[in-house]
Amino acid sequence: MWIVLGRRLSSGGGSEPFGDFPKKLTMRHRFHSLCPYFAMFPESFVRKHLTLASTKSVVLDCFSGRGTTVFEALQMGHQGLGIDVNPLAVCVSRAKSAAPTVASIRQRIEDLEARFGPSDDDPLLSDEFFRMCFAEPTLQQILFLRRELNWRDNQVDCFIAAMAAGCLHGESHRSQRVFSNRMPRTISTKPSYSVRWWRKHELLPPERNVFEILRAEADFRFACPPPHGTGVVIEGDARKSSTLLADWARSVDMVLTSPPYLDVTHFREDQWLRVWFLGGEPFPCSATEGDDRHANVDRYWQFLAETWAGVAPLLKDTAQIVIRIGGKKMSFEAARAGLEQSLFQSFSRVSCLSESTSDIRNGQLRSFRPNAEGTRREFDFVFSVTA
Ligand SMILES: C[S@@+](CC[C@H](N)C(=O)[O-])C[C@H]1O[C@@H](n2cnc3c(N)ncnc32)[C@H](O)[C@@H]1O
Numbered sequence: 001m002w003i004v005l006g007r008r009l010s011s012g013g014g015s016e017p018f019g020d021f022p023k024k025l026t027m028r029h030r031f032h033s034l035c036p037y038f039a040m041f042p043e044s045f046v047r048k049h050l051t052l053a054s055t056k057s058v059v060l061d062c063f064s065g066r067g068t069t070v071f072e073a074l075q076m077g078h079q080g081l082g083i084d085v086n087p088l089a090v091c092v093s094r095a096k097s098a099a100p101t102v103a104s105i106r107q108r109i110e111d112l113e114a115r116f117g118p119s120d121d122d123p124l125l126s127d128e129f130f131r132m133c134f135a136e137p138t139l140q141q142i143l144f145l146r147r148e149l150n151w152r153d154n155q156v157d158c159f160i161a162a163m164a165a166g167c168l169h170g171e172s173h174r175s176q177r178v179f180s181n182r183m184p185r186t187i188s189t190k191p192s193y194s195v196r197w198w199r200k201h202e203l204l205p206p207e208r209n210v211f212e213i214l215r216a217e218a219d220f221r222f223a224c225p226p227p228h229g230t231g232v233v234i235e236g237d238a239r240k241s242s243t244l245l246a247d248w249a250r251s252v253d254m255v256l257t258s259p260p261y262l263d264v265t266h267f268r269e270d271q272w273l274r275v276w277f278l279g280g281e282p283f284p285c286s287a288t289e290g291d292d293r294h295a296n297v298d299r300y301w302q303f304l305a306e307t308w309a310g311v312a313p314l315l316k317d318t319a320q321i322v323i324r325i326g327g328k329k330m331s332f333e334a335a336r337a338g339l340e341q342s343l344f345q346s347f348s349r350v351s352c353l354s355e356s357t358s359d360i361r362n363g364q365l366r367s368f369r370p371n372a373e374g375t376r377r378e379f380d381f382v383f384s385v386t387a
Contacts, residue, residue: 031099031226034092034163036185037066059254062238064090069256083233086268097232099155100159116144125139138209161278167213178208179213182203187270187271188273242314248314251316257323262328305342309345321382323383335381336355347387349384349386350386353384354380356379
């Protein structure tokens with residue numbers, strides 16, 4: 001499934017040619033593929049565990065990523081809560097779990113288009129990477145949206161920002177709904193590498209009308225109705241969960257999550273162009289807060305112990321913690337021991353209800369970063385914990 005997981009990433013949504021929607025609706029909700037995220041677990045994993053939860057449970061993912069747990073919880077009639085330190089994860093998770101009406105999205109796109117005006121003095125208009133990544137009229141529209149969208153405080157803008165982030169880069173020779181020159185959809189390649197590659201292959205960016213694409217995207221995504229309930233997704237560090245979600249103290253029935261894998265990827269850096277679009281720096285940079293990647297095994301387990309300490313005050317007296325985890329060179333035994341020891345620091349009783357291992361393919365990560373090593377196996381655990 002996850003990192004690597006080209007195989008398991010949906011190519012739905014953004015990769016159909018403009019106007020050429022799949023002929024029959026599949027069971028997969030179209031919000032799932034709103035925007036790719038480099039490391040994600042499949043809906044089936046989440047649904048399998050939510051099916052076992054009591055009705056109307058409160059379900060938390062403290063490493064929300066693209067928001068599958070929160071979204072599926074709402075779809076299945078539960079309450080969904082999410083936390084993530086990465087603004088892209090927050091924007092996408094929130095868009096899916098607090099979707100506005102499609103009419104309000106269409107109206108906002110009309111208003112934005114009517115007010116659109118190019119800028120003369122944005123320094124990125126003369127930046128080599130940005131000039132080769134986007135045709136100038138397209139870049140002007142992207143820069144305008146970046147200035148205008150108040151995605152953190154407005155649900156309509158959040159959904160439009162998530163759609164735009166999803167279309168920002170990808171395989172534009174295959175899809176008319178991609179704004180950029182050819183790039184992987186799943187990961188933002190580094191500027192110097194991208195420029196070299198475009199030059200070598202003599203590729204120029206396509207001219208795309210961002211407003212038109214966003215209208216088509218909205219129609220496509222809302223062919224499936226959004227869930228009825230509204231989720232809560234907070235931007236912040238999982239270790240501060242009890243403060244960030246203070247209103248939910250002692251009310252969470254299940255934590256269903258996948259922490260960053262040990263020494264595998266750097267989420268902010270791998271999505272740097274989308275993070276830029278949401279207000280970040282115009283170059284790849286590491287997380288400035290939170291611990292986005294851990295290379296040191298002791299610090300990694302310490303980080304998870306601190307996470308459980310942050311989450312514990314939110315849980316009911318007895319709760320379930322469902323975890324998918326992995327890492328370079330992490331064995332099953334090390335994963336189980338590390339999790340149990342870290343959980344025991346915050347709970348009086350910890351029992352492992354089930355455990356399993358699965359192999360993952362190394363397609364996506366290796367194909368974009370030739371020397372990159374992904375994790376090969378991941379481990380699923382279900383724990384029952386008592387305060
Ligand atoms: C394995 S991914 C989760 C993927 C998610 N299950 C999905 O399907 O999309 C781990 C997530 O943890 C987030 N993260 C890393 N450090 C964090 C921290 N200290 N607090 C909160 N989130 C963090 C990353 O931004 C990333 O989105």
